[in-house]
Amino acid sequence: MKGKVHIKISNIANKITYEFTLNRNITIIEGNSATGKTVLISLIRAAKDKTLQGFIRVDCDYPCIAFSSDEYDWERRIKETGNSIIFFDEDATYVKTEEFAKAIQNTSNYYVIVNRESLSNLPYSVDEIYGIKESGKYGGLEPVVNKFYRIYSKYDNFKDNKDIYVDNIITEDKKAGYQFFSKVYDCNCFSSGGNSSIIKPLEEIPDNEDTLIVADGAAFGSQVKTLEEFTRYRNNIKVFLPESFEYLILSAKIFGNHNKMIEKILENPSDYIDSRKFISWERYFTSLVEDISKYYAYASYDKTNLKRFYQEGINKDKIASQIPISRECLKDSIE
Incomplete structure (x- = not known):
């Protein structure tokens, strides 16, 4: 499945x-109790009850299915279900397992958890982490409309701010993104060794130094809450969460003959990213850069060994123009 689903x-x-749009194959709904999450799942489940037909209506171009918390043989059911929207309530503990993560790969469904x-x-x-916001009043004449709102939208603030001065940069690993930042910027660059350890390098950095944390937003959802809690009161730590480093490369328009095609894709990536092939957008953007770069001399993209084509x-x-670090932090030359 690909494309946005209303x-x-x-x-x-x-x-x-409840009215909302799914943009990707995995959507997370968070929030405290009594915010309508369980009611949403209950309505989807009740819509299958023939005795309630005419009272509950689901408008969607794809089947909507609610799995129970103790769903029998859920792995098999996921594999046998295609082109559907599958919802899971918070009591479904199996969504936290490695088996669940493996089961939803290479499937054509969208998942709302x-x-x-x-x-x-x-x-x-x-x-794609949302809360539920309601308008209207229960029990009154005014209808109650529940809509999704993005919980971590504040990380969009770098889109119009590209003049950040930093002493240090922290990236997730030592692959292409780290190699670019460490060779292009005149700053200390640290690798955390993975997104789950993104704040660990801060132990080596003086508290009075300005630091930018960079991570792949397309796959960082499980860690963003911890990062936000850690940085909430530390004004000298900024967080930059682009989709991925490969997304920055694509946005930079360095592939002349393909730039128009790339621009069209980036306007609405969901129309091009098939959930059966790519579990996350980060993997799609990596694949796209790998495919396109082969058409350009000395540019063949290797995530583990970034070529000079991208660093000079x-x-x-x-590429640097897509990053919110001041140009004054750039090195004069590449070593």
């Missing part, structure tokens, strides 16, 4: 409506 679920008798805990086995996006001259400048 869903509207209505309890006609009680005048309660209600859970207040981080799901470290799943590569979900910071942009105008290409370096174009």
Whole structure:
């Protein structure tokens, strides 16, 4: 499955409506108790009850299915279900397992998971973690409309701010992104060794130094809450969560003959990213850079060994222009 999916679920008798759009294959719903999460799952389940037909309506181009917390043989059911939206309530503890993460790979479904805990086995996006906001009044004449809102939208703030001065940069690992930052910027660059350890390098950095943490937003959803809690009151720590380093490369328009095609894809990636092939957008963008770069001399992309094509001259400048670090922090030359 690919593309955005709009869903509207209505309890006609009680005048309660949920309306939202899924942008990717994994969507997480968080929030405290009594915010409508369980009601949403209950309505989807009740819509299958023939005795309630006419009272509950689900408007969606794809089947919507609610798995129970003790769903029998859930792995097999996932594999046998295709082109559907599958919902899981927070009591479904199996969504936290490695087996679940493996089961949903290479499937054509979209998954909506209600859970207040981080799901470290799943590569979900910071942009696809939602709470539920209601308008209207229960029991009154005014309908109640429940809509999703992004919980971590504040990390969009770097889109218009590209003049950050930093002493240190922390990346997730020592692959392409780390190699670019360490060779292009005149700053100390640290690798955390993985997104679950992203704040560990801060132990080696003086508290009075300015630090930018960079991680792949497309797969960082399970760690963003911990990072936010750690950095909330530390103004000298900034967080930059682009989709991925490969997304920055694509946005830089360094592949001349392919730039128009890339621009079209980046306008609405969900139309191009097939959930059966790519469990996360980060993997898609990596694959896209690998495929396109083969058409350019000395540019064949290797995530583990970033070529000089990306670290020198105008290409370096174009990629750096996508990053919110001041140009004054750039090295004069590449060593």
